[in-house]
Amino acid sequence: MSYVDGVTAAASEPVGADARKTLEQHAAALLRHTAEGTFPLASEVMAFGADHYTSPERFDAEKRRIFQRVPLVLAASCELPGAGAYKTLEVAGIPVLLVRDRHGKAHALLNACTHRGAAVASGCGSAGRFTCPYHGWTFAQDGALLGVASPADFGTVDKAMLAMKRFPVTERGGLIWAILDPASTLDPAAMLGGIDDLIAGFNLADWTMIESRTLHGPNWKLAFDAHLEFYHLPVLHRDTFGPERSNRAFYFAQGPHQRVIAPQGRPGTTVPDDLYALARLPAPGEPLDPLLMGEWILFPGTSINTFYIGGIRCVLVSIVVPGAEVGTSTTTQTFLAETPPDEESRAAMAKLCAFLAHVVGDEDLPTSAFQQKVMATGMIGEVRFGRNEGGLQHFHHWLDRVIAADSTELANLLAAPCRP
Numbered sequence: 001m002s003y004v005d006g007v008t009a010a011a012s013e014p015v016g017a018d019a020r021k022t023l024e025q026h027a028a029a030l031l032r033h034t035a036e037g038t039f040p041l042a043s044e045v046m047a048f049g050a051d052h053y054t055s056p057e058r059f060d061a062e063k064r065r066i067f068q069r070v071p072l073v074l075a076a077s078c079e080l081p082g083a084g085a086y087k088t089l090e091v092a093g094i095p096v097l098l099v100r101d102r103h104g105k106a107h108a109l110l111n112a113c114t115h116r117g118a119a120v121a122s123g124c125g126s127a128g129r130f131t132c133p134y135h136g137w138t139f140a141q142d143g144a145l146l147g148v149a150s151p152a153d154f155g156t157v158d159k160a161m162l163a164m165k166r167f168p169v170t171e172r173g174g175l176i177w178a179i180l181d182p183a184s185t186l187d188p189a190a191m192l193g194g195i196d197d198l199i200a201g202f203n204l205a206d207w208t209m210i211e212s213r214t215l216h217g218p219n220w221k222l223a224f225d226a227h228l229e230f231y232h233l234p235v236l237h238r239d240t241f242g243p244e245r246s247n248r249a250f251y252f253a254q255g256p257h258q259r260v261i262a263p264q265g266r267p268g269t270t271v272p273d274d275l276y277a278l279a280r281l282p283a284p285g286e287p288l289d290p291l292l293m294g295e296w297i298l299f300p301g302t303s304i305n306t307f308y309i310g311g312i313r314c315v316l317v318s319i320v321v322p323g324a325e326v327g328t329s330t331t332t333q334t335f336l337a338e339t340p341p342d343e344e345s346r347a348a349m350a351k352l353c354a355f356l357a358h359v360v361g362d363e364d365l366p367t368s369a370f371q372q373k374v375m376a377t378g379m380i381g382e383v384r385f386g387r388n389e390g391g392l393q394h395f396h397h398w399l400d401r402v403i404a405a406d407s408t409e410l411a412n413l414l415a416a417p418c419r420p
Contacts, residue, residue, distance in 0.1 A: 015288065019197040023291040024281055026252045030261065034276060039248060039263065041387035048396065050375045050383050053219045059326035062220075063092040065403040066300055067322060069410060071170070071177040071188035073302040074098055076317055076336060077205040078174070079212075080106055084126040084141060088119075089332070093324035094180050096167070097121050097130075101141040108178035109143045110165035120164070139164055172196035174204025175298075175317075186407070191414040193255035199304070201292055202315065204336060210314070210349050212334040213357055217365040218372035220301060220322040220329035221399075226364045227295065227303040227318065228391040230262060236367060240359050251390045255414060256299035256398035260391050271308050297391070299398060307352060310345035313338040316356055327372055331360060 015023065033039060052058055072091065075098055079087055086099040088111055095111035097120065111119050113132035120130040120139060129146060130139045136149035143164030148154050165182040170189040173196040177188050189196075217223040226232065230249040233241055250261045264276055275290035282290055296304040301320040306313060317334045335353045337345075374380060385392040405413055 015200050016197055019194070019200065020288070020291070022194075022254070023198065023288075026259070027275055027281055027291050029252075030250060030275060031279065031281075033250070034263070040250070040390075042385075042390040042393050043387070045387060046385045046393045046396070047382045050380045051378075052396075053222055053372060053383075054326060054376045056326050059219075059322070061403050062399070063322060066399065067092045068094075068181045069179065069184070069186075069407075070300065070402060070414065071179055071191050072300070072321075073175050073298055073317075073319055074108065074178055075176045076174060076207070076209070076334060077106070077171050077176055078207045078336060079124075079209055079334065080176070082126070084128055085124075086121055086127060086130075087124040088121050090321075090324075090330075091180060092322040095119060096178070096180070097164075098176060099127075099130075099141050105142075106169055106171055106176050107142050108167040108169040108176070108180075110167070110182065112164070113137050113139075114145065114162040114164060115148075142166075171205070173199040174202050174207070175199075186411055191411065193257065193414050195254050195257040195296075195298060198254060199292075199296055199298075201288055202304075204315070207315075207336040207338055208340045210335040210337055210341070210346065211353055212332060213353075215331045215333065215357065215361045215365060216323075217320075217329045217331055218327055218369045220320055221396075222368040222371055223329045223331055223365060224301050224303075224320040224395075225392060226360075226368065227297060227320075228258075228260065228395055229389045230260065231386070231389055236363055237359060240355070240363065248388060249391065250294075251394065252294075253394055256395075256402070258297045258391055258394055259294040260297060261294035272313075273306065297395070299395075300402075309337075309348045309352065310341065312341055312345055314349060314352075318360075327376070331365070333357060333360065 074089065074096065075087055080098060080100040083100060083102040086097060089096050097109045097111040098106065100106050111121060113120050113134065115132065115135055115137050118132050118134035120132050138146045140146050143166050145159040145162045148157060167178045167180055167182055168184050168186065168188050169176065169178040172189055172192060179186060179188050231247045233245040234243045234247050246263055248263050250263060252259045272287060273289040273293040275293050278290045282288060303318040305316045314335060314337045317336065319332045321330055323329050333356060335349060337349060341349060402410065
């Protein structure tokens with residue numbers, strides 16, 4: 001079993017010409033820096049108020065201006081494998097029901113009966129319709145109101161007006177994205193800035209879900225910051241990843257999204273996405289895997305990493321979202337395999353899943369929780385991101401840009417493939 005920070009391309013779904021050109025530019029830069037022994041750094045150290053992690057006012061702005069306006073990754077498409085498959089989750093206090101209808105379309109609904117607001121589903125599973133457990137109102141897979149219990153006693157209602165609240169949703173790159181505002185007129189597919197094209201090689205829609213778990217943590221940004229730099233790896237994770245891990249990272253941005261890539265391959269391992277071992281760009285017709293190495297960061301809170309177990313490519317999709325309060329968050333780790341594993345490989349995957357849960361749940365999140373505690377005292381006025389932590393600088397700059405943008409500016413800001 002090997003651990004590799006990387007993402008590879010599936011031959012059945014090659015990336016488009018424009019996306020490949022971008023990926024080749026990234027790869028050429030990596031090879032050039034490796035050959036020259038150079039390493040790019042941010043222009044200066046960035047400082048901002050520590051209350052960004054503790055202020056209820058800032059948190060409220062993030063919930064309203066980010067998590068209810070931009071497309072969020074809510075699940076991998078393969079988590080809803082067939083008609084009626086559903087999954088429930090909560091994002092910043094908003095209960096969401098994801099469901100695939102009998103035509104294969106995914107829907108994102110407010111998980112609330114339109115009678116009195118009770119949840120119509122919990123957990124995950126499969127259902128032809130959803131029945132409110134409070135009074136028995138029933139809803140279709142697309143949220144339409146089908147029936148009112150004891151209608152003659154209840155009185156006349158307009159069923160069309162009492163459908164469940166629907167969020168704008170799209171499936172791109174094998175992921176389900178939604179804007180958590182039922183009144184939004186924006187098209188989430190038009191606001192991905194080209195990142196969906198860059199990750200198209202995953203073809204995650206056809207993968208197999210191995211397991212999923214949710215970890216609880218502090219403020220969502222503190223929980224997610226650890227995904228955006230490798231500076232801490234040989235220190236905080238010295239007993240898990242080892243002290244020999246590089247603390248450097250290359251960063252490549254696509255609008256608010258980015259890739260975080262280690263400056264060399266893993267010693268003693270041979271994996272299909274090791275660009276450094278190939279030492280050149282893949283030729284036409286060769287696998288695209290080396291072009292897609294790195295940890296993918298999908299704004300505002302999703303990370304994708306790739307692993308190889310028993311010759312099977314796997315991914316860990318980590319989704320970090322705010323809790324209902326400023327000092328709470330959840331990290332959902334979903335582990336997927338490109339092909340159904342045999343018993344031995346599945347056992348190895350389960351072992352890796354437990355290891356990754358330990359790294360995040362027992363090392364990253366407790367550290368972040370202490371940061372939250374000390375910042376809440378008000379005794380630390382500022383936090384700083386070094387020149388070697390460009391991914392953090394990029395992420396926090398984009399948080400401010402999105403919060404400040406009005407609806408028209410936001411659509412334009414996120415719509416086209418762009419550069420930082």
